[in-house]
Amino acid sequence: MNPAKYFKSMRTGLDLPQAIAEADRCLLCHDAPCSKGCPADTRPAEFIRKLRFRNVTGAIRTIKENNILGGACGELCPTHRLCEKACSARFTSLARPEGADRPVPIGRIQRFLVEHSWQIGFKPLQRSIARSEPIAVVGAGPAGLSCAAELAKNGYPVTVFESRPEPGGVLRYGVVSYRFSLDFLRNELKDIEDLGVEFKCNHPIEGPAEAERLLKNGFRAVFLAPGLWAAEALAPQAPPINGVHSSVDYLSALRDGRFRETADRIAGKTVAVIGGGSVAMDCVESAAKLGAGDVYLIYRRSYAQMPAEPDERIEAQEAGVHFLLLNQPIDYVIGRGRRLKGLKLVRTCLGAPDASGRRSPKPVKGSEWVLACDVAIEAIGNRPAPDSPNWYPRVKLAGNNLIQANPRTGRTSVRGIFAGGDIVRGPALVVQAVADGKAAARAIRRYLHG
Amino acid sequence: MATNIDLSVDFCGLRFNNPFLLSSSPVSNSAEMVERAFQAGWSGVVFKTLNSDRLPITHPSPRMHYVNYGGRPAMAYQNVEQISDRPLRHNLLEFLYLKKHYPAYPIVASIMGFFEDEWVYLAKACEDNGVDMLELNFSCPHMCIEGSGHKVGQAFHLLERFTAAVKRAVSIPVMAKMTPNITDMTEPALYAKKGGADAISAINTVRGISEIGREDWVPRPNVFGVGAISGTSGPAVKPIGLNFIASMAKCRELDLPLSGMGGIETWVDALEYLLVGATTLQVTSGIMHYGYRIVEDLVEGLSDYMASKGIGRVSELIGRALPHLQETDHFDLSRQGIVQYNLDRCIGCGQCHVVCSDAAGQAVEWDPRKRRPRLIEDKCLSCMLCQAVCPVPGLIAYREMPSGWKRRETAVKDESHEPELKHESFTKEGPHECVA
Numbered sequence: 001m002n003p004a005k006y007f008k009s010m011r012t013g014l015d016l017p018q019a020i021a022e023a024d025r026c027l028l029c030h031d032a033p034c035s036k037g038c039p040a041d042t043r044p045a046e047f048i049r050k051l052r053f054r055n056v057t058g059a060i061r062t063i064k065e066n067n068i069l070g071g072a073c074g075e076l077c078p079t080h081r082l083c084e085k086a087c088s089a090r091f092t093s094l095a096r097p098e099g100a101d102r103p104v105p106i107g108r109i110q111r112f113l114v115e116h117s118w119q120i121g122f123k124p125l126q127r128s129i130a131r132s133e134p135i136a137v138v139g140a141g142p143a144g145l146s147c148a149a150e151l152a153k154n155g156y157p158v159t160v161f162e163s164r165p166e167p168g169g170v171l172r173y174g175v176v177s178y179r180f181s182l183d184f185l186r187n188e189l190k191d192i193e194d195l196g197v198e199f200k201c202n203h204p205i206e207g208p209a210e211a212e213r214l215l216k217n218g219f220r221a222v223f224l225a226p227g228l229w230a231a232e233a234l235a236p237q238a239p240p241i242n243g244v245h246s247s248v249d250y251l252s253a254l255r256d257g258r259f260r261e262t263a264d265r266i267a268g269k270t271v272a273v274i275g276g277g278s279v280a281m282d283c284v285e286s287a288a289k290l291g292a293g294d295v296y297l298i299y300r301r302s303y304a305q306m307p308a309e310p311d312e313r314i315e316a317q318e319a320g321v322h323f324l325l326l327n328q329p330i331d332y333v334i335g336r337g338r339r340l341k342g343l344k345l346v347r348t349c350l351g352a353p354d355a356s357g358r359r360s361p362k363p364v365k366g367s368e369w370v371l372a373c374d375v376a377i378e379a380i381g382n383r384p385a386p387d388s389p390n391w392y393p394r395v396k397l398a399g400n401n402l403i404q405a406n407p408r409t410g411r412t413s414v415r416g417i418f419a420g421g422d423i424v425r426g427p428a429l430v431v432q433a434v435a436d437g438k439a440a441a442r443a444i445r446r447y448l449h450g
Numbered sequence: 451m452a453t454n455i456d457l458s459v460d461f462c463g464l465r466f467n468n469p470f471l472l473s474s475s476p477v478s479n480s481a482e483m484v485e486r487a488f489q490a491g492w493s494g495v496v497f498k499t500l501n502s503d504r505l506p507i508t509h510p511s512p513r514m515h516y517v518n519y520g521g522r523p524a525m526a527y528q529n530v531e532q533i534s535d536r537p538l539r540h541n542l543l544e545f546l547y548l549k550k551h552y553p554a555y556p557i558v559a560s561i562m563g564f565f566e567d568e569w570v571y572l573a574k575a576c577e578d579n580g581v582d583m584l585e586l587n588f589s590c591p592h593m594c595i596e597g598s599g600h601k602v603g604q605a606f607h608l609l610e611r612f613t614a615a616v617k618r619a620v621s622i623p624v625m626a627k628m629t630p631n632i633t634d635m636t637e638p639a640l641y642a643k644k645g646g647a648d649a650i651s652a653i654n655t656v657r658g659i660s661e662i663g664r665e666d667w668v669p670r671p672n673v674f675g676v677g678a679i680s681g682t683s684g685p686a687v688k689p690i691g692l693n694f695i696a697s698m699a700k701c702r703e704l705d706l707p708l709s710g711m712g713g714i715e716t717w718v719d720a721l722e723y724l725l726v727g728a729t730t731l732q733v734t735s736g737i738m739h740y741g742y743r744i745v746e747d748l749v750e751g752l753s754d755y756m757a758s759k760g761i762g763r764v765s766e767l768i769g770r771a772l773p774h775l776q777e778t779d780h781f782d783l784s785r786q787g788i789v790q791y792n793l794d795r796c797i798g799c800g801q802c803h804v805v806c807s808d809a810a811g812q813a814v815e816w817d818p819r820k821r822r823p824r825l826i827e828d829k830c831l832s833c834m835l836c837q838a839v840c841p842v843p844g845l846i847a848y849r850e851m852p853s854g855w856k857r858r859e860t861a862v863k864d865e866s867h868e869p870e871l872k873h874e875s876f877t878k879e880g881p882h883e884c885v886a
Contacts, residue, residue, distance in 0.1 A: 024520035027841050030800025031818055052520075088841075091797035 004259060006289055010075075010181040014105075014112040016056075023051040025089050026104045033086030034106055040146075040434040042067040044083045044106045047113065060117040061124035063110055064191065066438075068125075068149035069142055071188045072171055073431045074111030075180055078309045082431070083107070118187045127196055131155040133448050136219040138205045141169020142430045143225035143421025145192055146437025147444075152195035154445060159219070160197060163204030165256075169227055171430070173252045174279075176286045182255070206385075211392040215416050221444045223410065224392060224403060224419040225437065228382035228427060234274070234329060241332055243340030247279045247379035254286060265375065267291040272343050272371060274298045274329050275379030276306035277427075281316045283377045288319040295321045296371060300328035300348050300361040324371070326350070328361055333370055342370045382427055392417065402426060410440030411447075418444060455753040456763050458493075461707055461730045462623035462648045464556045464582055467493040469724065469764055470748050473711050473732030474499050474560035474585060474627075476531060477742075481544035488548075488555050490742040491749055495548075496651075496732060499533035499560040499587045500541050500576070502568050507535040515660045515670035517686065526686035527735050528660030530671060530678055533562055533590065538572075542579040549580035558625070562587040569612045570619040577620045584622060586613060586647075588638070589629035589654030591681040600654065603629035606641040613645025625649040625709060628694070630687075631657045635694045636701040643706055650698060651709035651732065653691045655681025684735040688713030692726055699727025699769055715744065717751030724764065725771035786857065787850040788830035789837065795845050796822055802836035802846070810835050811860070828858040 014022065032045030043062050050059035063070035077083075080103075084090075087103030117124065135151050137144045140162035148158045166172050168185050193199070205211050205226075214222045231246030253262040271292045273283045276299035287295045297316065299306060302325050306313060317323065326348045333342035346368045348361035384401040396413035398404040403412060403419040410418035420436025422428055457468035472478040472487050474496040484495045501507060510530045517526040534541060548557055559576040561584060563569035573584055588603035602608050609626065616624055626642035628635050630653035639650045657679050661670040669677025691712020698704055710728025714720055715736040723731050736744055752764075761767060791802075798821035806814035813829035814836060816822075823836075837846040 020520070024522075027797075027799040028801060028804075029798070030803050030816060031821065033821075088797050088799040 004263070007177040007254070007259070007286075008181065010178060010184060013075075013115055014108050016112075016116065019051060019109050019112045019116075020054075022105055022109055023048050026052060027088045028052065029088050033088065034083040034104075037083040037085055038067075038431065039082070039429070040067045040073065040431045040438065042070060042073065042083075042110065042431075044110065048104065048106065048109060051109065051113065056113070056116065057122055057124070060113045060122060063113055064117070064124045067431070067434055068146055068192060069171075069188060069430060069434050071111055071114030071184060072142070072180065073434065074107045074109070074114060075184070076171075076175070077107050077429065077431050079105075079107035080309070080311075114188070115184075123191075123194065125149075125153055125191065125195060127153060128155045131157075133157075133220040134159065134218055135221050135223070135444060136161065136214040137223045137225065138211055138214075139169060139225040139227055139421070139423075140164075140167030140199060140201070141225060141227045141421060142171065142433035143227075143437040143440075144169070144223065145189075146434040147223045147225065147418075147420065147441045148197045148437075149192045149195055150438050150441030151444065152192070152197045154441075158197045160199050161203045161205045162199060162201045163206065163226075165202055167199050167201060173255050174248070176251065176254060176282050178286075178289070179282070206387070206391050208390050209393050212394055212414065212417065220416070220448060222417045223437070223440050223444065224395070224412070224417065224423060225421040225433070226385070226388065226391075226423050228384055228422045230383050230385045231378065232381035232383055234378055234380070235332075239338070241334055241340050242338050243374055244332060244376045244378065247273075247275070247283050247377055248382060250283060250377050251279070251286075263290045268293050269374040270294045270296075270372065271375045271377065272296045272298055272373040273377045273379055274343075275381075276301065276308060277379065277381075278308050278312055279382075280379035281308045281312040283379050284321040285312075285316045285319045287375075287377070288316075288321055292375075295319075296373065297321050297323050298327055298329055298343065298345065298371075299323070299325050301358060302326055302350060305350075305358040326361065328363060330368065332376065340374065340376055342372045343376055344368060344370050382422070384423060388423075395419070398424075400426070406443075408439060409443035409446075410436060411443060416447070418447075454762065455756050457749060457753060459729050459764050461709070462583060462625070464494075464623070466556060466730060467554070468749055468752075469493070469720070469729065469731045470745050471496055471558070471709070471730055471732045472737065473734045474558075474587065475734035475738075477734050477737040479534065479536075481547045484544075484548055485551070487737075487742045487745075488552050491745040492742065494556040494558065494730075496558040496560050496585050497541065497545070499562050499590070500538055500572055501533050501562055502571055503538050504564075504568065507532050509535055510671070510673045512671045512673070517660045517682075517684075524684060524735075524739055526658075526660060526682050526684040527738060528658065528670065528680060528682055529655070530673065530680045533587070538575065542575060545576070545579045545581055556582040558583040558585050560585040560587050560627070562590065563612070566612060566615040569616050573616040573620045573624075577622050582622060583625060584616065584620065585625045585627050585651055586616060586642075587627050587654075588612075588642075589627050589652075591629060591631060591655050591657045600629035600631055600657075603638055603654075604632055606638050609638055610641040610645040613642050613647050617646035623648040625651050627654055628652040629654050630690055630694055630712075634697070636698055636704055639698050639701070639704050639706070643704060647706065649707045649709060650704070651711065652694045652698070653687070653712045655683045656687050656690055658682030683712070684739070685713045685715060685719075688719060688722075692722060695723060695728050696726035696772065696775055700772055700775065714748075715740070717748050717755065720748055720752055721755065721767065722771075724767045725769070726775070727769040727772060729765075729768055784853065785850060786855060787832050787848055788827050789825065789832060789834065790847045790849040791823065791825055792845050792847070793822055795842050797842060798822060799841060801839040801841070805835045805839050809833075828856070831857070 026048045034044040047059040047062040083106045084103040090103040134157045137148045137160040140160045148160050152158045231248045271287045284295050284297045327345045331344040335341040347364040350359040351362045354360035394414050396404045405412050405419040405424045410420045418440040420440045421433040459469050472495040478495050479498045515528040516524040519525040559581040561572040589600050591600050626647040659669050695710040708728045709730040710723035711732035714733050802823050803814045803816040810833045811829045811831040813826045815824045840846050
């Protein structure tokens with residue numbers, strides 16, 4: 001199958017009868033654990049109850065009022081450890097075999113309802129009376145979009161500055177298309193544009209103190225959500241190696257017009273991906289789907305310690321990826337023209353738990369070996385752009401160039417400047433970024449009106 | 451399957467291998483269909499209602515609709531189906547075929563006429579072609595011609611006259627099929643008996659509206675812009691069917707064998723109809739939904755149940771619930787009880803708390819920390835709503851309280867309004883029933 005075509009198709013969602021049938025399994029809990037489990041307060045108990053009582057438009061309204069990226073979250077959230085985790089329906093397996101050990105699929109219902117709103121042309125959100133205080137949002141990723149939508153709903157003129165050609169952040173440039181399609185993203189962005197949010201793309205706010213100057217240039221408050229777009233590297237200081245990519249660049253390339261050349265670079269080759277998180281899983285699975293000869297996942301701990309979600313790990317293995325566990329990369333083997341020839345690894349065994357609570361890898365002496373490979377993708381973490389502190393020099397930082405902000409309000413050390421999303425939390429979920437954006441929007445309104 | 455269980459029943463002198471018959475409907479439209487039903491295990495058939503070819507029958511299109519409940523399809527069906535649209539001679543040929551090839555399977559012919567001569571003509575035609583019994587269709591719910599269908603069923607003298615005319619003309623047994631679209635079915639049933647009916651069958655479909663289009667506001671089925679109040683059937687009408695069969699079975703004056711139908715899908719439904727007094731059982735909607743094969747489970751389920759109860763013959767079950775069925779003034783109100791929760795199996799959904807708060811005695815408090823209900827015993831009304839909504843069967847049971855136990859009175863919200871109260875006790879003596 002042509003990989004380009006394959007990458008266009010996202011898994012199909014539920015249809016209305018399926019969604020209703022699933023909603024009918026909901027026990028309508030009095031103090032529903034699902035609603036407590038959503039970081040963005042999307043209120044699954046409420047929208048599922050509404051669907052159950054055929055109030056389909058009301059269900060859509062609940063989602064979109066509380067989570068402007070409800071469709072994306074429905075598809076991308078690790079629901080098994082959030083809303084669906086404590087779903088009471090899963091405990092009724094003895095009595096109700098149709099629900100055997102299966103929570104109500106909240107994420108899929110949520111995605112369906114949002115898609116349904118697009119199909120039937122239902123717009124649940126309206127702007128309230130226009131206000132006069134302009135707000136600037138830096139970064140059109142999930143946190144920025146959420147903050148912008150929340151403020152726009154309340155009548156504020158909002159301008160979102162985005163350094164890349166299109167809005168969406170990680171949803172646009174960091175997710176593979178078969179997991180989350182561009183069409184889907186465009187529909188969800190349209191809901192935000194319809195609220196009157198103005199997007200200025202190809203418009204980085206990255207000059208010296210440029211983010212802070214927004215306050216002087218007429219904006220009454222600023223929300224900083226630039227995200228984490230620099231990559232951790234195995235050898236940060238080393239000159240570039242032909243064939244070694246960061247996950248940030250590799251995943252971006254699949255979405256920003258470089259799909260064909262990336263596919264050509266992967267097809268038939270041996271690919272090694274370093275890392276054990278969700279991003280690493282996207283890298284290995286996509287490489288396999290692009291027709292790589294062999295794809296290796298190199299992880300220095302074991303299967304149980306991987307940060308990737310269980311379903312992602314299984315999907316990667318189903319795609320034919322070889323999991324090379326308990327192997328730690330120590331160096332690249334480079335050939336003529338700085339062309340990658342292989343990855344030097346050392347076997348590890350697990351020692352005592354480290355600060356993360358996971359058992360830490362200990363190299364096994366004398367066990368070094370070389371895995372021959374053509375392409376290596378480093379998926380070992382994202383961090384802020386190195387010069388980002390210069391964009392907002394007065395804003396106090398936490399470690400690793402992250403911004404220090406109040407977790408409940410997004411307030412930074414500078415009056416009028418708020419921050420949220422990954423630039424505050426470090427790598428986190430889309431739904432957490434949505435929560436940050438909402439919280440900051442509320443704090444901005446309190447800040448403006450006392 | 452349990453052996454030495456005899457499911458056969460005697461009904462108006464006819465022997466049926468088991469109580470399960472096709473009722474007069476689309477499921478009994480042709481010999482080809484009925485033959486397959488016999489092979490599947492049905493013991494007899496009430497063939498789709500015949501007419502005299504005098505008035506052409508054209509079926510509306512579409513003919514049926516349905517009522518879904520939640521994600522589950524068709525808790526009820528809605529039909530504007532007419533009587534047989536086949537020429538009478540074709541239907542009579544079908545009888546000859548079935549009698550020749552399936553002599554042990556009684557054929558009941560359903561007929562409908564508009565005046566005496568027509569009823570008699572149809573009855574004789576059936577008898578002459580080997581039919582074992584007649585069912586007089588006094589109950590089709592969507593006939594609009596006076597003197598037909600349920601309109602006859604509601605005009606008792608006509609019903610008696612037509613029955614008597616048929617009885618005079620034929621020697622095979624005659625059963626009258628009743629409409630449920632009436633308050634008291636014993637009344638027309640007694641008229642049928644006066645006319646000489648040998649048995650009563652009930653219920654035909656209940657007049658209803660299944661659904662109204664949200665875009666076009668046309669009741670379903672939508673026959674090109676027009677809907678009609680028409681026949682509702684299926685599981686949703688079972689309580690109505692049981693009511694009418696039980697009422698007729700309890701009527702000493704009537705004392706006729708009964709053929710019960712209305713929402714029978716499983717052997718449990720069948721058992722209930724037997725227990726309230728039906729001898730044979732007829733099925734259509736269950737077959738419309740699942741096919742003839744369900745008879746296997748009706749037969750096997752009922753046999754195994756009877757074996758487990760040590761009951762060898764179906765006749766031992768017929769009417770056995772009737773002694774326990776009384777008017778509400780027979781209740782012993784001195785005995786009271788409450789619900790009892792077995793919280794070991796509670797999953798913490800809290801629906802008991804919701805329904806008790808909003809529809810009962812506010813007797814179930816909620817512990818938000820443990821996510822478990824807590825029962826305040828002396829406020830429990832024993833309404834059993836919590837049991838109805840609890841997703842864990844058996845978690846909530848009923849428990850009788852010792853004699854002398856008292857339920858707490860419902861509290862008055864604010865007694866400080868006492869000075870404004872306008873109230874005197876009603877002191878007149880009067881009878882304990884309504885008088886004009």
